Amino acid sequence: xxxxxxxxxxxGLLVTGALALVSHSQFVSNEKRLLALRxxxxxxxxxxxxxxIQTPLVSAAELADSTHGNMAKFKALATPLVGAAGSGxxxxxxxxWRVNSxxxxxxxxxxxxxxxxxxxxxxxxxxxxxxxxxxLSVIGLLKVPAPRLGYAFANPGTTGxxxxxxxxxxxxxxxxxxxxxxxxxxxDYALYLGRxxxxxxxxxxxxxxxxxxxxxxxxxxxxxxxTLTLAMSSRAPLGGALPRDLxxxxxxxxxxxxxxxxALTLRLTQRRRAAEQLAERLEVIASENERLYAEQRGxxxxxxxxxxxxxxxxxxxxxxxxxYEAGEQGVDVGGDWYDVIDLDGRRLLLVVGDxxxxxxxxxxxxxxxxxxxxxxxxxxxxxxxxxxxxxxxVDITECGQLATVLxxxxxxxxxxxxxxxxxxxPPLLISDGAGQFVxxxxxxxxxxEASASYRSTTMTVxxxxxxxxxxxGLVERRGESLDEGLERLRETxxxxxxxxxxxxxxxxxxxxxxxxEDDIAxxxxxxTS
Amino acid sequence: MDxxxxxxxxxxxxxxxxxxxxxxxVSIDGELDMSGVDPLAARVDEVLGNGVTSLTVDVxxxxxxxxxxxxxxxxxxxxxxxxxxxxxxxLLLRVIDAMGLAEKLGATT
Numbered sequence: 101x102x103x104x105x106x107x108x109x110x111x112g113l114l115v116t117g118a119l120a121l122v123s124h125s126q127f128v129s130n131e132k133r134l135l136a137l138r139x140x141x142x143x144x145x146x147x148x149x150x151x152x153i154q155t156p157l158v159s160a161a162e163l164a165d166s167t168h169g170n171m172a173k174f175k176a177l178a179t180p181l182v183g184a185a186g187s188g189x190x191x192x193x194x195x196x197w198r199v200n201s202x203x204x205x206x207x208x209x210x211x212x213x214x215x216x217x218x219x220x221x222x223x224x225x226x227x228x229x230x231x232x233x234x235x236l237s238v239i240g241l242l243k244v245p246a247p248r249l250g251y252a253f254a255n256p257g258t259t260g261x262x263x264x265x266x267x268x269x270x271x272x273x274x275x276x277x278x279x280x281x282x283x284x285x286x287x288d289y290a291l292y293l294g295r296x297x298x299x300x301x302x303x304x305x306x307x308x309x310x311x312x313x314x315x316x317x318x319x320x321x322x323x324x325x326x327t328l329t330l331a332m333s334s335r336a337p338l339g340g341a342l343p344r345d346l347x348x349x350x351x352x353x354x355x356x357x358x359x360x361x362x363a364l365t366l367r368l369t370q371r372r373r374a375a376e377q378l379a380e381r382l383e384v385i386a387s388e389n390e391r392l393y394a395e396q397r398g399x400x401x402x403x404x405x406x407x408x409x410x411x412x413x414x415x416x417x418x419x420x421x422x423x424y425e426a427g428e429q430g431v432d433v434g435g436d437w438y439d440v441i442d443l444d445g446r447r448l449l450l451v452v453g454d455x456x457x458x459x460x461x462x463x464x465x466x467x468x469x470x471x472x473x474x475x476x477x478x479x480x481x482x483x484x485x486x487x488x489x490x491x492x493x494v495d496i497t498e499c500g501q502l503a504t505v506l507x508x509x510x511x512x513x514x515x516x517x518x519x520x521x522x523x524x525x526p527p528l529l530i531s532d533g534a535g536q537f538v539x540x541x542x543x544x545x546x547x548x549e550a551s552a553s554y555r556s557t558t559m560t561v562x563x564x565x566x567x568x569x570x571x572x573g574l575v576e577r578r579g580e581s582l583d584e585g586l587e588r589l590r591e592t593x594x595x596x597x598x599x600x601x602x603x604x605x606x607x608x609x610x611x612x613x614x615x616x617e618d619d620i621a622x623x624x625x626x627x628t629s
Numbered sequence: 630m631d632x633x634x635x636x637x638x639x640x641x642x643x644x645x646x647x648x649x650x651x652x653x654x655v656s657i658d659g660e661l662d663m664s665g666v667d668p669l670a671a672r673v674d675e676v677l678g679n680g681v682t683s684l685t686v687d688v689x690x691x692x693x694x695x696x697x698x699x700x701x702x703x704x705x706x707x708x709x710x711x712x713x714x715x716x717x718x719x720l721l722l723r724v725i726d727a728m729g730l731a732e733k734l735g736a737t738t
Binding site for chain 2: 454456457458496497500501502504521522523524525542543544545547548572576578579580581582583618
């Protein structure tokens with residue numbers, strides 16, 4: 101059950117990592133691009149500064165040539181160009197050399213003596229080469245204690261034979277905070293003579309410990325017959341702090357979200373598992389309940405049928421039939437019953453009764469009433485006497501039960517029907533395709549009053565008449581008048597001209613359609629002669 | 630005042646008020662059958678045990694009553710000196726009449 105949260109966490113962290121990497125590489129490439137732009141700007145500034153070095157030399161060379169080495173004019177030109185370091189003048193030293201006698205030193209010097217002159221052979225070869233070059237010649241005097249940069253220029257268009265040479269001291273330790281121009285703002289830089297970035301070729305830098313921090317970017321700029329290399333790196337992100345911090349922000353937020361998502365997934369997984377376990381247990385309980393219900397219903401029906409007559413008496417000239425239907429909620433034994441008692445071979449006593457309530461209490465009351473009626477019938481009591489006597493057997497104030505009972509005595513030969521009711525619905529008399537409920541006085545149900553008195557109604561019936569007695573489950577429906585149910589029974593019973601057992605079956609089927617809430621007992625007799 | 634709201638699985642609500650010397654009024658609404666009579670029976674037995682001898686049962690709101698419910702009313706009618714079943718709806722009155730209990734239950738419209 102842990103694979104899902106773990107997978108969630110892994111996927112979340114992978115996505116976070118990928119986003120952070122993409123963000124970081126964006127930042128790096130952006131910084132590189134911005135740095136390159138800044139270095140190009142700075143390069144342009146350096147190039148501008150270099151022209152400020154070259155131009156006065158060119159002017160001085162032309163002057164020397166045109167005046168054939170006039171010292172006074174050279175001095176006049178050189179004086180404003182030369183000063184000590186930090187004076188703001190272009191050079192620390194400016195000197196004039198005759199090309200034909202380079203080995204004998206400068207013919208004129210303004211400012212500090214050129215240290216190139218200390219090494220005459222080197223000076224001669226450098227200045228000789230400079231005299232042949234149309235470009236400014238640059239030399240690095242970097243191995244001496246006070247390193248300098250030297251520049252030489254000879255006007256190639258004249259034949260005067262003079263070379264002008266200037267020197268500039270490099271800053272102490274070649275370190276300078278330097279140029280507060282916007283081109284260098286916020287950047288570390290190192291300027292080298294030539295294309296190599298080595299300590300030996302370093303001219304100036306604003307950091308004491310080289311190399312520059314990564315990432316750095318270098319560009320070259322032509323400087324006379326030589327080249328300068330400008331390397332730079334940025335002290336702070338050029339694109340601002342947010343792009344630099346974004347990978348970290350993404351990483352932290354993504355990790356937190358991944359952990360939260362994994363925790364949530366874990367929780368949901370656990371809940372789902374718990375719900376599934378609960379559902380499984382409920383299913384087991386439900387199927388167990390269903391089994392118990394079926395078992396109990398089976399027991400109830402078995403008991404019910406055991407308390408009803410196993411067979412009905414057969415006498416000449418009279419057919420009897422009965423049915424019992426358990427209601428939908430029939431997990432308990434019901435209180436409905438029927439009975440047909442052969443009194444003397446020519447008369448039958450039909451009994452239908454209904455004890456209020458359900459369960460064993462109702463069933464035992466039903467059984468005692470049924471057998472009491474059989475006993476009194478055997479003593480040859482008439483229906484009113486039988487009901488009067490059994491009314492003493494039940495007391496509603498003690499047991500909370502009452503019972504409605506219908507006793508109908510049918511005489512085969514005399515075609516007489518005697519009906520007595522203790523709070524029960526009247527029987528239906530059917531003959532010649534017409535039906536009517538027997539109109540008889542309704543006495544109190546059994547259990548309401550001890551020694552209640554009952555009166556019977558007697559009538560003579562046509563030949564082939566049918567009498568059907570039943571309990572209320574056959575006709576009662578919630579929300580409907582009792583009379584509607586009775587009328588439905590009468591109509592159905594007179595519409596079907598079939599044998600008695602089929603008639604009872606049809607009535608049960610059509611009237612309740614197998615969905616009766618209540619139990620149904622129905623019993624009928626038909627004169628056959 | 631004693632009131633029970635209908636439970637989700639029950640269709641009945643009732644109210645039992647002792648509103649005079651030895652008199653109580655029981656109001657019942659809904660469908661009253663075997664599955665729902667026990668709480669009602671217990672509550673009324675309680676007031677009957679406390680000396681109530683006259684009972685008015687208002688069944689104007691009863692849509693259905695099975696024989697268990699009617700048996701319960703008959704038991705109350707047998708337990709008190711004066712009993713009245715007030716305002717039984719026509720459907721209910723017809724059943725009570727068919728059981729021969731209209732007089733016993735003092736059923737009046």
